[in-house]
Amino acid sequence: MSAVHVVVRYLRWLSVDARTFNVGTYRRQDTPQPTADFFDTNNKEGERMRRAAAEAAVKDMLKWFSQEKGTVAILDATNSTQARRRWIAQTIGQYGIEVMFVESKCDDEDLIMSNIMEVKTTSPDYRGQDPELAAKDFRNRIRNYEKIYETITETDYTYVKLINVGTQVVINCIQDYLQSRIVYFLMNLHIKPRSIWLSRHGESMFNLAGKIGGDADLSPRGFRYSEALPEICRQAGIVPEQNITVWTSTMKRTIQTAQHLPYNKLQWKALDELDSGTCDGLTYEEIEEQFPEDFRARDDDKYNYRYRGGESYRDLVIRLEPIIMEMERQENVMVVTHQAVIRCIYAYFMNVPQDRSPWMEIPLHTVIKLTPKAYGTKEERFKANIPAVSTFRPKYSSAKHQEADSPDVNELSVKMNV
Numbered sequence: 001m002s003a004v005h006v007v008v009r010y011l012r013w014l015s016v017d018a019r020t021f022n023v024g025t026y027r028r029q030d031t032p033q034p035t036a037d038f039f040d041t042n043n044k045e046g047e048r049m050r051r052a053a054a055e056a057a058v059k060d061m062l063k064w065f066s067q068e069k070g071t072v073a074i075l076d077a078t079n080s081t082q083a084r085r086r087w088i089a090q091t092i093g094q095y096g097i098e099v100m101f102v103e104s105k106c107d108d109e110d111l112i113m114s115n116i117m118e119v120k121t122t123s124p125d126y127r128g129q130d131p132e133l134a135a136k137d138f139r140n141r142i143r144n145y146e147k148i149y150e151t152i153t154e155t156d157y158t159y160v161k162l163i164n165v166g167t168q169v170v171i172n173c174i175q176d177y178l179q180s181r182i183v184y185f186l187m188n189l190h191i192k193p194r195s196i197w198l199s200r201h202g203e204s205m206f207n208l209a210g211k212i213g214g215d216a217d218l219s220p221r222g223f224r225y226s227e228a229l230p231e232i233c234r235q236a237g238i239v240p241e242q243n244i245t246v247w248t249s250t251m252k253r254t255i256q257t258a259q260h261l262p263y264n265k266l267q268w269k270a271l272d273e274l275d276s277g278t279c280d281g282l283t284y285e286e287i288e289e290q291f292p293e294d295f296r297a298r299d300d301d302k303y304n305y306r307y308r309g310g311e312s313y314r315d316l317v318i319r320l321e322p323i324i325m326e327m328e329r330q331e332n333v334m335v336v337t338h339q340a341v342i343r344c345i346y347a348y349f350m351n352v353p354q355d356r357s358p359w360m361e362i363p364l365h366t367v368i369k370l371t372p373k374a375y376g377t378k379e380e381r382f383k384a385n386i387p388a389v390s391t392f393r394p395k396y397s398s399a400k401h402q403e404a405d406s407p408d409v410n411e412l413s414v415k416m417n418v
């Protein structure tokens, strides 16, 4: 995905109100599919229209800050001359809004070409066009940008300059915590193709009994899943030659599940299940009996509810932030962890809002493969032919776990999130 989309997704996942104002979207209202000469600075009409699009985007952005009290806006545009940056700094700065410029500079021909093929030929500017011709036109557009391009060196501006996708990074006047988080996040991004495989541990003895938390062993069916996992991973596209690391939590059920995977393994405390505090070891029915108010309060606002002496989903997201940062840095990773943890990781990659994420179905005995693409994340699910209980609990229900449907053979489903 483009860095802009990923940064917004990351900030929103961390509950920072962030939004993109893409000047191209405004320009496309009048000029949906321009050719490269539209971006030639000698094209006066093109210049006028591009300027108008930038002004409209900035106007809406300022409105968003003042009326909706937004926190981080990304003005997604080329902004590649000193004059344009001065205009932005003055127009926005006068309202007391801090401005940070992000320049991504690339002179590596291979990187440029792979970026054009991956991102630009799938952009709305080239929708329905021959990818070869689109790539050629975009190359010409870059030549037009180059004629007036002035790399950022203004010492009085806050900026981060990423050279050849973070091979080298120049930072200037970074002023606060949020800016430094964004810089650090940007430094960790890469554009190499990769996938992330997620699996819950196999069915545990606690899952069978309907109890939450604990550190139980796998059930006999859970152990069967651990034996089947190398083959399911192979079907899901993990090949032994791939340099893949398997991450587990420090709990027995995830370590047992990963035991037959012939890859390097790493245990993370941060991947342990949501801490259910005084409710640890109870069934949902027992929680409803012993802590009726808590049971209701949790379902009223599951994302924010914190177990007595334990955690909320919001707490879990903060605990998982280093995991996400490391996942962005890594290439292929397989993660064997828990229901609540997978919900949070999945919500990050699939952009799921906080009111929905704690209620998502993440079944046992299923590998979820996520592949980030230029404009979204592709999701594939590989369901093992090994029965298990369903630990999904609908809102306000404390009913006992039911057997989940299990396919006759391993099953695959595919979905694309944009």
Ligand SMILES: O=P(O)(O)OC[C@H]1O[C@@](CO)(OP(=O)(O)O)[C@@H](O)[C@@H]1O
Binding pocket: 200, 201, 204, 207, 211, 212, 213, 214, 273, 274, 276, 337, 338, 339, 340, 358, 391, 393
């Ligand atoms: O937030 P809810 O829906 O209760 O799901 C989290 C629960 O899932 C469970 C199973 O019910 O996780 P897991 O077996 O994946 O470790 C519990 O241990 C955990 O408390």
